[in-house]
Amino acid sequence: MSVAKHFADRTAAAPEVFSARVLSGMSDPFLEVAEAAGANVFQSRPFLEQFERHMLAGSRKLVLVGVTDAAGKPIAVFPFVRLKKFGVTRLEAVDFDVTDYFAPAYFRDAALSADDTAKLWRTVARSVPGVHAIAFKKLPRQLHHKPHALSGADFLKPMAASATTLYLRDASGKPTQNMNPAALARKLKKSAKVLQKHGPLTFTEATSKQDTDELLEALLAFRTARFQELGRQDALLDPNVVAFYRALACKEGKASVGRVFALRSADEIVAVTYGYAYRKTFTLIAPAITPKKEYQPGSPGLVAMFKTLEWCQQHDFDVFDLSVGSLSYKSRFEAETVELYEYQQALSPLGLIVVAEAALRRRIRRLALKYPELRSTLEKLRRMRWGWAGDKPADA
Structure with a gap:
């Protein structure tokens, strides 16, 4: 049984109704809920504040999307960057090579079903006008054994990349x-x-x-x-x-x-x-x-x-996260390895460029894994801001 189907079969609750809005910024009260409930450093207030200050310039803007249920109760927060690349305005998950995971903050104990997760994602994608595509990468099914807002998604694509975690x-x-x-x-x-x-x-x-x-x-x-x-x-x-x-x-x-x-x-x-x-x-x-x-x-x-x-x-x-990559030194530890996923969605015909770019990136990644001797050449392609979840050499 797939992980996605496992989450989908866990509940047979009534269909959810979601609303989403772009938050007013780091001072939005919605973020106080996320800060209190979350344990993901890459979505913490200190991280996002410094990310916005040092990593974004020009037309690149931090976009935080808050999601509520039918009763108006906060459910999730999605951190994105609005940017223009290859002539296409898009939303990308906060990354820029300084984020190890995309695991949107989630304020419930049990993961959403696959259908409700798809509905939530559609609500998020529609919440930011004027973009042609929306994309994320480096998403684990769970973060340190806890569900996030997209744990139940059945539309994800494997990245051919993994992350390693030690539980202390x-x-x-x-x-x-x-x-x-x-x-x-x-x-x-x-x-x-x-x-x-x-x-x-x-x-x-x-x-x-x-x-x-x-x-x-x-x-x-x-x-x-x-x-x-x-x-x-x-x-x-x-x-x-x-x-x-x-x-x-x-x-x-x-x-x-x-x-x-x-x-x-x-x-x-x-x-x-x-x-x-x-x-x-x-x-x-x-x-x-x-x-x-x-x-x-x-x-x-x-x-x-x-x-x-x-x-x-x-x-x-409780947790020592060895992070993204499969370098040999990680095998010295009796750790848990999890697969990482990505997804790109075109919201207009122009957005198909983003989907095609991602398909090329996945192929480059798999070639690098299959033919290590080509890594140097493929690295030059990677640095064209196409990027993949790379290793962090520890030289242990």
Whole structure:
């Protein structure tokens, strides 16, 4: 039985009636409901505020669509960007290479049926006038075992991409067998043996703007060297993206969504980890290791990963999201892998360009998976803003 059919068969409730409107902005009261109910960092107020400030310019505008039921009760919020590309005005899910998932905020416990999900989607698509197409990608069926507004959709297309998640605590709130403090200590001791030969290891979090700036500069230097070696471009090195990540990181005197950590061997920074800490979930965003060859046999990326996991356990996180991509280091963890989906809908004849573009993008993605030796050439196509859910090298 397909996942979509499973959701469709769960209830036989009366058909739903939905209404949708474009919200007035980040100050709209509707967002207070989303903020209180949601656990998705990519739809949190801090994330969307900085996304709007640093990632959007010119005619590109953040469009938030709120959905209510027949009684006027909020059900969902969909975050989009209105933009013009290839001459076609469209709505795209908030992404721009800084969003790992599109999982629209949803304020009920049980997923909608397939029919009601399709009805909700039609309501959303009609709510923004003057666009020729609407599109999203990187949608999981559920986000960390919880339904979102499109969990019941039966119109999705597989992306040939996946995401990986580690669950640190079970349903009762206890640490899982493979991620409990004792298990993590054993794995850390084993992984750190070689690296410790260069000097004592310390793992610290940036707690001031000065610390944050220092570690982000190291992270950028490490990733620049790594991607030059690979002959590839790194979206994180875009100045707007750097400013966005910097803005989300350490705020003086209060906890922030963006967290930055450094692993040092003696006084040398050998790995930097940037991630999001939101509610009970830590999302890995940008890991990097030193380009110095003498440290690489000690797997500083892997050691930093275990150190970050240890920090998450100590601070009572339930989920460690390894995010999008299928890099080999993820296989070292007993984690859950989920498939990601996408969808594009033409709302006028001009919108068919968007659908054709997506079909080409999917074919490029599958070719890259089938013929890794063509990755460099296909990467050039990807950077033409066609994009796919790519990997984030940890070099573990």
